[in-house]
Amino acid sequence: xxxxxxxxxxxxxxxxxxxxxxxxxxxxxxxxxxxxxxxxxxxxxxxxxxxxxxxxxxxxxxxxxxxxxxxxxxxxxxxxxxxxxxxxxxxxxxxxxxxxxxxxxxxxxxxxxxxxxxxxxxxxxxxxxxxxxxxxxxxxxxxxxxxxxxxxxxxxxxxxxxxxxxxxxxxxxxxxxxxxxxxxxxxxxxxxxxxxxxxxxxxxxxxxxxxxxxxxxxxxxxxxxxxxxxxxxxxxxxxxxxxxxxxxxxxxxxxxxxx
Amino acid sequence: xxxxxxxxxxxxxxxxxxxxxxxxxxxxxxxxxxxxxxxxxxxxxxxxxxxxxxxxxxxxxxxxxxxxxxxxxxxxxxxxxxxxxxxxxxxxxxxxxxxxxxxxxxxxxxxxxxxxxxxxxxxxxxxxxxxxxxxxxxxxxxxxxxxxxxxxxxxxxxxxxxxxxxxxxxxxxxxxxxxxxxxxxxxxx
Amino acid sequence: xxxxxxxxxxxxxxxxxxxxxxxxxxxxxxxxxxxxxxxxxxxxxxxxxxxxxxxxxxxxxxxxxxxxxxxxxxxxxxxxxxxxxxxxxxxxxxxxxxxxxxxxxxxxxxxxxxxxxxxxxxxxxxxxxxxxxxxxxxxxxxxxxxxxxxxxxxxxxxxxxxxxxxxxxxxxxxxxxxxxxxxxxxxxxxxxxxxxxxxxxxxxxxxxxxxxxxxxxxxxxxxxxxxxxxxxxxxxxxxxxxxxxxxxxxxxxxxxxxxxxxxxxxxxxxxxxxxxxxxxxxxxxxxxxxxxxxxxxxxxxxxxxxxxxxxxxxxxxxxxxxxxxxxxxxxxxxxxxxxxxxxxxxxxxxxxxxxxxxxxxxxxxxxxxxxxxxxxxxxxxxxxxxxxxxxxxxxxxxxxxxxxxxxxxxxxxxxxxxxx
Numbered sequence: 001x002x003x004x005x006x007x008x009x010x011x012x013x014x015x016x017x018x019x020x021x022x023x024x025x026x027x028x029x030x031x032x033x034x035x036x037x038x039x040x041x042x043x044x045x046x047x048x049x050x051x052x053x054x055x056x057x058x059x060x061x062x063x064x065x066x067x068x069x070x071x072x073x074x075x076x077x078x079x080x081x082x083x084x085x086x087x088x089x090x091x092x093x094x095x096x097x098x099x100x101x102x103x104x105x106x107x108x109x110x111x112x113x114x115x116x117x118x119x120x121x122x123x124x125x126x127x128x129x130x131x132x133x134x135x136x137x138x139x140x141x142x143x144x145x146x147x148x149x150x151x152x153x154x155x156x157x158x159x160x161x162x163x164x165x166x167x168x169x170x171x172x173x174x175x176x177x178x179x180x181x182x183x184x185x186x187x188x189x190x191x192x193x194x195x196x197x198x199x200x201x202x203x204x205x206x207x208x209x210x211x212x213x214x215x216x217x218x219x220x221x222x223x224x225x226x227x228x229x230x231x232x233x234x235x236x237x238x239x240x241x242x243x244x245x246x247x248x249x250x251x252x253x254x255x256x257x258x259x
Numbered sequence: 260x261x262x263x264x265x266x267x268x269x270x271x272x273x274x275x276x277x278x279x280x281x282x283x284x285x286x287x288x289x290x291x292x293x294x295x296x297x298x299x300x301x302x303x304x305x306x307x308x309x310x311x312x313x314x315x316x317x318x319x320x321x322x323x324x325x326x327x328x329x330x331x332x333x334x335x336x337x338x339x340x341x342x343x344x345x346x347x348x349x350x351x352x353x354x355x356x357x358x359x360x361x362x363x364x365x366x367x368x369x370x371x372x373x374x375x376x377x378x379x380x381x382x383x384x385x386x387x388x389x390x391x392x393x394x395x396x397x398x399x400x401x402x403x404x405x406x407x408x409x410x411x412x413x414x415x416x417x418x419x420x421x422x423x424x425x426x427x428x429x430x431x432x433x434x435x436x437x438x439x440x441x442x443x444x445x446x447x448x
Numbered sequence: 449x450x451x452x453x454x455x456x457x458x459x460x461x462x463x464x465x466x467x468x469x470x471x472x473x474x475x476x477x478x479x480x481x482x483x484x485x486x487x488x489x490x491x492x493x494x495x496x497x498x499x500x501x502x503x504x505x506x507x508x509x510x511x512x513x514x515x516x517x518x519x520x521x522x523x524x525x526x527x528x529x530x531x532x533x534x535x536x537x538x539x540x541x542x543x544x545x546x547x548x549x550x551x552x553x554x555x556x557x558x559x560x561x562x563x564x565x566x567x568x569x570x571x572x573x574x575x576x577x578x579x580x581x582x583x584x585x586x587x588x589x590x591x592x593x594x595x596x597x598x599x600x601x602x603x604x605x606x607x608x609x610x611x612x613x614x615x616x617x618x619x620x621x622x623x624x625x626x627x628x629x630x631x632x633x634x635x636x637x638x639x640x641x642x643x644x645x646x647x648x649x650x651x652x653x654x655x656x657x658x659x660x661x662x663x664x665x666x667x668x669x670x671x672x673x674x675x676x677x678x679x680x681x682x683x684x685x686x687x688x689x690x691x692x693x694x695x696x697x698x699x700x701x702x703x704x705x706x707x708x709x710x711x712x713x714x715x716x717x718x719x720x721x722x723x724x725x726x727x728x729x730x731x732x733x734x735x736x737x738x739x740x741x742x743x744x745x746x747x748x749x750x751x752x753x754x755x756x757x758x759x760x761x762x763x764x765x766x767x768x769x770x771x772x773x774x775x776x777x778x779x780x781x782x783x784x785x786x787x788x789x790x791x792x793x794x795x796x797x798x799x800x801x802x803x804x805x806x807x808x809x810x811x812x813x814x815x816x817x818x819x820x821x822x823x824x825x826x827x828x829x830x831x832x833x834x835x836x837x838x839x840x841x842x843x844x845x846x847x848x849x850x851x852x853x854x855x856x857x858x859x860x861x862x863x864x865x866x867x868x
């Protein structure tokens with residue numbers, strides 16, 4: 001396995017047009033296979049960071065490298081391809097495309113990434129997907145069901161399978177347990193960690209719930225590494241508190257503000 | 260915006276009306292031009308040399324006659340007879356010509372015309388006196404000509420045939436197998 | 449790209465409850481548009497096919513179009529008749545090759561009865577200079593012989609030897625029947641695809657015979673001449689509705705037309721069929737264009753509905769767009785996805801519209817054929833229809849770009865962090 005960091009941010013600054021910078025990260029790096037808990041309540045620049053790492057945004061200054069590629073140098077379709085090839089994404093909820101079955105949802109990344117499709121060999125697409133679903137505790141009866149027929153917990157696990165198919169280098173999970181019952185949160189976390197280990201994927205786990213942090217090798221507060229957030233938000237603030245004025249809660253809100 | 264485009268596009272593909280001609284209109288004369296092996300001719304070329312139906316009237320001095328003078332009436336009658344018995348110019352037989360005129364449709368095939376008469380002026384079948392036999396060409400088109408209302412002005416390219424016949428009621432005439440029938444576009448300027 | 453098509457199809461299928469209405473509205477508009485086009489072209493074709501090789505149609509002076517419609521298409525009413533002596537003069541004219549006299553006025557179960565002579569079978573042409581052919585039997589020769597058109601025989605189930613009675617006038621009422629003088633079917637013509645098929649043909653003498661004891665459209669009370677005695681009387685017709693004329697030289701048509709127009713014995717007119725058809729096209733064209741324009745508008749309305757419904761559903765799909773972006777779809781893919789959805793709906797609607805059109809045509813065609821002698825084809829699409837269909841699909845594609853572009857911008861805005 002390569003020893004180059006899977007994610008490397010170097011003096012990365014991002015500002016929405018007409019606003020003061022919301023991201024100012026002197027340095028952040030993740031090693032292959034590392035498991036990182038990122039404490040990022042709303043308002044600390046979390047959505048901007050996720051979009052940056054995912055290649056949707058490019059830094060205004062500094063260098064953001066994902067899997068060794070400088071994102072600033074790539075065009076938008078190249079960044080889309082990079083994301084498809086190397087990153088698996090898990091959302092907080094409504095992770096699945098409602099008109100596809102569970103297994104079709106899992107196979108989505110392989111439709112957009114030839115690399116990940118390749119990596120499912122020699123088992124083949126369906127076999128690889130089925131194996132993942134099984135490891136994530138989903139019985140075969142559920143595989144062909146439409147996403148809307150599954151419970152929230154089942155949906156999250158399907159999402160995890162989708163993130164992991166084709167063994168990408170990075171899994172980014174954005175509050176994946178926040179919608180689950182307390183009892184199930186740890187179970188999910190366990191399954192996720194185990195599968196990331198066997199896939200050799202680095203895991204960037206973003207959450208406001210610090211109780212889960214103990215399960216990770218490394219814990220970081222976004223407010224700690226983000227100079228722009230430190231001055232605005234209390235690093236220990238609960239997610240329920242409203243963000244200060246001027247700082248976008250979501251990418252959409254941010255775009256709407258700046259027009 | 261898209262709806263307007265739809266409308267305009269659909270209306271544009273509908274047939275565009277032919278130029279407006281009035282009854283009796285003739286097509287403007289053009290300098291002689293050769294077009295793909297067909298020699299351009301005018302309607303006068305179809306008249307035999309020395310044929311002048313106005314001859315009987317020319318001999319009269321109309322200002323010297325009284326009203327209803329029998330000589331005037333007789334002259335007009337002679338003119339009419341000459342008109343009816345219009346002889347054809349046999350020298351034109353076999354000529355590969357190109358001539359412009361107005362169509363009078365004979366056979367339709369949906370919106371196309373296969374067979375028609377070509378005459379020098381518009382409205383020959385309606386009000387004005389009909390053209391004499393040596394100013395009518397019976398055209399059979401190799402390819403049917405698409406026409407909106409059948410009375411188009413066209414260029415006809417083909418081989419002319421003279422048809423001789425026995426009676427005096429215009430059985431003699433011109434026939435043409437048209438290789439190409441094109442819409443007539445008025446010359447600029 | 450192939451996967452996007454599958455994805456678009458499944459996405460549309462998932463919302464089929466809402467979208468089916470859109471599909472139906474597009475289908476109906478396509479049926480209307482193509483139906484109007486088919487009708488107008490086939491009607492023209494029907495008219496143009498009905499007469500061929502006839503130089504002039506001569507009748508009493510009046511409306512040229514009415515004369516044509518009546519003598520050739522057997523539609524409408526005759527205004528005045530033409531004297532038999534004029535017919536004889538025309539036949540004798542040196543420039544005339546043949547004359548087919550026609551007399552209309554009676555009917556049989558709604559089908560018009562045409563009285564004519566042998567010249568009809570010799571010289572009448574239709575379509576592309578095709579002659580009439582007898583499928584069964586022979587021409588009429590005895591007074592009460594009748595030759596049927598193909599449609600009459602088929603629809604009424606008549607065979608050779610059948611005895612039929614004719615009725616006066618064009619109605620189906622049994623009141624004015626010439627019941628005492630039945631006819632025998634001696635021949636059935638092969639199908640022509642023209643009004644000939646729905647006509648019953650008898651001799652001119654027969655027409656005189658059945659009206660011997662009639663006066664002014666009704667039987668003379670107390671007078672009745674049995675059929676076996678009719679030949680004692682003079683059965684030369686007094687007048688006819690009109691004649692079809694063939695000249696020895698087609699170019700003589702103008703001179704002949706003037707001759708007929710200046711006829712001193714009675715007011716007559718000669719009509720050039722080609723020119724009369726041209727006038728018919730002109731008459732119809734305004735209505736045709738109007739119908740087409742309206743149909744085009746209806747299609748536009750259908751497509752506008754499609755765009756509105758898809759656009760309205762977009763705001764619900766923010767998360768879906770974020771998911772797609774997270775697995776590596778770019779905004780271009782999202783644009784393609786939404787556009788493909790719209791295109792799929794347009795195509796489905798068009799296909800359904802075509803099926804509806806075929807069904808409608810198959811259903812209506814026999815009636816139109818039987819009642820009016822108009823032939824509407826139900827099978828393949830004509831070139832004009834294909835062109836119109838291509839237009840509909842093209843515009844549907846363009847219209848689908850609207851939600852596509854909206855989705856494009858939305859996916860850019862949403863990124864990987866949709867509003868939850």
